[in-house]
Amino acid sequence: MRLSEFQYAVEQEFGAYGAVLVRDLVLSALGGRTAEQAIAAGVPPRDVWLALCAAEDVPVSRRHGAGLPKPRN
Secondary structure, eight states, X not given: OOXXXXXXXXXXXXXXXXXXXXXXXXXXXXXXXXXXXXXXXXXXXXXXXXXXXHHTTOOGGGTTTTTSOOOOO
């Protein structure tokens, strides 16, 4: 997962609230860092996405494949 895909997935899953989560929610799975801090420290965006999903109880069915835009018809 690229950073742009992470950002898209956060926007699609959490809407405007996503920016607040990424900036302010401290995640124990990321060593007590926020998603923003973890990414800045070099944690892969995919790992950050999965930790954020786990903390926010996002169903597993919506965690995988997130961040990829829907194919054009």
